[in-house]
Amino acid sequence: MSSVHLNNIVKRFGNFTAVHPTDLTIPEGDFVTLLGPSGCGKTTNLRMIAGLLDPTEGEILIGGRRMNDVPIHKRNLGIVFQNYALFPHKTVAENVGFGLRYRDVPKSEVPGRVQAALDLVQLPDVGSRYPKALSGGQQQRIALARAIVIEPEVLLLDEPLSALDANLREDMRVELKRIQHQIGVTTVFVTHDQSEALAMSDRIVVMSAGRVEQVGTPEEVYNTPASTFVANFLGASNILPARCIGRDPDKIRLQVPQFGVVPVPGERAPGVGEGAAKLVLRAEKLTLLGDGADATGLITAQATVETVDYQGQTVRYFVRLGDTPLQAINMIDTRPFAAGSTVTIGFRPQDCAALQGE
Amino acid sequence: MSVEAREARQPWILLSPALGAVTLLLFVPLLFILVYSFWLRTATGADLAGFYLDNWQEALSDPFYRDILLGTLRIAAITTLVCALMGYPAAYFIARSRGNKAILLLLLMLPFWISYIIRTMSWINILGVSGGLNTFLIAVGLVDEPIQMLYNQTTVILGLVHFLLPFMVLNIYVSLEGIDTNLEDAANSLGATRWQSFLQVTLPLSLPGLAAGGLLCFVLGAGTYITPLVLGGPRDAMFANLVFEAIITQLNWPLGSALSLMLLVVLGALVLIYNRYLGMAQLMKGLG
Ligand SMILES: Nc1ncnc2c1ncn2[C@@H]1O[C@H](COP(=O)(O)OP(=O)(O)OP(=O)(O)O)[C@@H](O)[C@H]1O
Numbered sequence: 001m002s003s004v005h006l007n008n009i010v011k012r013f014g015n016f017t018a019v020h021p022t023d024l025t026i027p028e029g030d031f032v033t034l035l036g037p038s039g040c041g042k043t044t045n046l047r048m049i050a051g052l053l054d055p056t057e058g059e060i061l062i063g064g065r066r067m068n069d070v071p072i073h074k075r076n077l078g079i080v081f082q083n084y085a086l087f088p089h090k091t092v093a094e095n096v097g098f099g100l101r102y103r104d105v106p107k108s109e110v111p112g113r114v115q116a117a118l119d120l121v122q123l124p125d126v127g128s129r130y131p132k133a134l135s136g137g138q139q140q141r142i143a144l145a146r147a148i149v150i151e152p153e154v155l156l157l158d159e160p161l162s163a164l165d166a167n168l169r170e171d172m173r174v175e176l177k178r179i180q181h182q183i184g185v186t187t188v189f190v191t192h193d194q195s196e197a198l199a200m201s202d203r204i205v206v207m208s209a210g211r212v213e214q215v216g217t218p219e220e221v222y223n224t225p226a227s228t229f230v231a232n233f234l235g236a237s238n239i240l241p242a243r244c245i246g247r248d249p250d251k252i253r254l255q256v257p258q259f260g261v262v263p264v265p266g267e268r269a270p271g272v273g274e275g276a277a278k279l280v281l282r283a284e285k286l287t288l289l290g291d292g293a294d295a296t297g298l299i300t301a302q303a304t305v306e307t308v309d310y311q312g313q314t315v316r317y318f319v320r321l322g323d324t325p326l327q328a329i330n331m332i333d334t335r336p337f338a339a340g341s342t343v344t345i346g347f348r349p350q351d352c353a354a355l356q357g358e
Numbered sequence: 359m360s361v362e363a364r365e366a367r368q369p370w371i372l373l374s375p376a377l378g379a380v381t382l383l384l385f386v387p388l389l390f391i392l393v394y395s396f397w398l399r400t401a402t403g404a405d406l407a408g409f410y411l412d413n414w415q416e417a418l419s420d421p422f423y424r425d426i427l428l429g430t431l432r433i434a435a436i437t438t439l440v441c442a443l444m445g446y447p448a449a450y451f452i453a454r455s456r457g458n459k460a461i462l463l464l465l466l467m468l469p470f471w472i473s474y475i476i477r478t479m480s481w482i483n484i485l486g487v488s489g490g491l492n493t494f495l496i497a498v499g500l501v502d503e504p505i506q507m508l509y510n511q512t513t514v515i516l517g518l519v520h521f522l523l524p525f526m527v528l529n530i531y532v533s534l535e536g537i538d539t540n541l542e543d544a545a546n547s548l549g550a551t552r553w554q555s556f557l558q559v560t561l562p563l564s565l566p567g568l569a570a571g572g573l574l575c576f577v578l579g580a581g582t583y584i585t586p587l588v589l590g591g592p593r594d595a596m597f598a599n600l601v602f603e604a605i606i607t608q609l610n611w612p613l614g615s616a617l618s619l620m621l622l623v624v625l626g627a628l629v630l631i632y633n634r635y636l637g638m639a640q641l642m643k644g645l646g
Pocket residue numbers: 013016018036037038039040041042043044045192
């Protein structure tokens with residue numbers, strides 16, 4: 001178990017810069033997720049930590065030791081690939097035991113450690129099978145067992161769940177988190193799925209176009225997005241131009257044309273000074289109010305429902321407030337509002353965040 | 359007609375031209391050869407139709423034929439081994455190179471555009487008494503007289519390797535292409551050096567291609583008569599040369615038929631053994 005540091009890492013492929021100068025610290029034992037859209041450089045970063053790619057500039061430290069010139073087979077990292085990459089010509093037990101051959105593990109101990117790893121991933125009885133005789137989810141567990149049996153300093157996972165179907169993915173999410181917690185290994189997890197990132201991570205690194213946009217706990221990146229990109233990438237947000245007209249000790253006051261004055265909690269508006277600003281209003285925090293609903297403490301306005309996207313437990317409304325299109329995602333108690341109806345929309349100002357305006 | 363019956367017939371309809379060609383051009387002639395092999399050639403030069411075992415007796419009992427058959431298998435085996443050793447690194451290099459793969463594969467195919475006989479003859483211009491190498495050696499004064507480098511077993515093997523190497527490279531290349539490169543990365547990450555992960559992962563997974571290439575080289579090598587004819591000496595005849603000799607020179611079709619069937623059975627047995635353990639599918643993959 002070790003911490004990982006990226007010091008000013010840059011990766012270029014020819015003229016194309018896949019990773020712009022990046023500093024990142026991954027504390028020992030943490031579960032850190034690299035989150036971002038396709039092509040933002042997540043895999044590139046992971047492969048540089050793994051030693052599968054050489055950084056163009058900068059340093060990689062694992063456990064305080066400079067790794068740039070350490071070849072991959074000496075790094076003692078556990079890697080789980082998106083397509084599992086199990087050795088098809090070896091049995092499950094041989095796959096899991098593979099890494100132990102290259103370590104000073106007495107031959108007599110190998111079967112026991114392999115079995116312990118298989119137990120940990122809850123597949124104790126498949127050791128003699130070949131990978132192709134396992135389902136996708138089982139193969140994924142074996143890939144995980146193979147990566148952790150060597151007691152790696154860092155566990156690296158590149159979209160390990162993306163090849164699984166939705167239900168299985170949720171199960172494996174819980175499972176993976178349980179195993180990581182149990183062995184306490186420093187973990188770098190790559191995904192483009194925000195709900196996966198929010199559910200599993202100690203810290204999330206939101207990336208966009210080769211740059212780190214924000215690093216923080218799931219609550220921080222969700223509640224206090226550092227940029228428009230982050231606000232939109234983690235769930236849907238309404239972002240409205242505003243002016244900051246005053247700073248109280250614990251609040252800033254935003255003048256928003258559509259809603260009047262909105263007092264936003266100070267800790268959700270780091271670095272916002274007087275002048276141009278943006279109000280970040282999450283779609284889940286904007287509510288459509290029925291007749292006679294209690295609106296105390298809410299800031300409200302009248303809007304027209306344009307589109308209703310029914311999703312079972314929740315419903316997603318596209319409403320229009322004057323010229324401004326807004327999104328709202330609400331739980332349904334009875335029946336959703338109909339398209340075309342005029343409704344009162346409202347939100348609590350303390351649920352909002354603010355960004356510096358341009 | 360029911361849908362099932364029509365569906366069951368469809369593959370046969372599609373296959374019929376090919377099956378017709380194979381029957382007419384392969385099985386029927388083969389049947390002729392089988393029949394011929396039981397005929398007898400008389401001293402007058404006429405063929406005596408009938409069921410005589412004389413040709414088979416001669417082919418199977420004369421140590422001359424046995425020795426040449428064993429020699430042929432030996433040369434084919436050495437050729438296959440050399441092709442494997444030379445072909446594997448080349449195939450690996452092509453499979454792992456980025457970008458210019460198409461050009462490398464094109465270069466590999468290039469020899470097929472030139473007749474095999476011309477390619478074989480070209481060695482005479484290189485190694486012959488007045489060939490390029492001798493001219494060079496004399497010019498730089500290393501030797502006074504041209505050296506006789508041609509017409510021995512080594513040049514036969516050289517010619518065969520020249521002929522068969524692309525088949526080997528292609529077969530190995532195809533199986534290497536099918537291996538996920540993440541597997542080697544995974545092996546490396548688990549602590550194996552590049553060489554170890556090659557031995558543990560890539561090599562075993564490419565064995566089917568190696569075996570398919572090997573079988574192809576062996577069968578084609580063992581069945582050739584042009585290379586020993588052009589590049590071999592009088593004592594380097596291979597089994598197919600005997601068939602050639604019997605049929606074309608002596609006009610002894612019955613004996614030639616028996617001999618060619620003998621070679622066919624030996625090589626056929628090899629193919630069957632291969633098929634038993636590795637399957638034909640891999641071979642087809644390498645050819646296509
Ligand atoms: N070997 C390479 N040569 C050239 N460009 C590359 C190479 N590898 C990656 N890139 C480019 O670098 C950028 C980042 O790639 P990367 O694979 O890290 O993205 P990612 O965030 O993992 O995306 P995804 O979610 O699709 O896996 C992409 O634009 C990609 O095209």
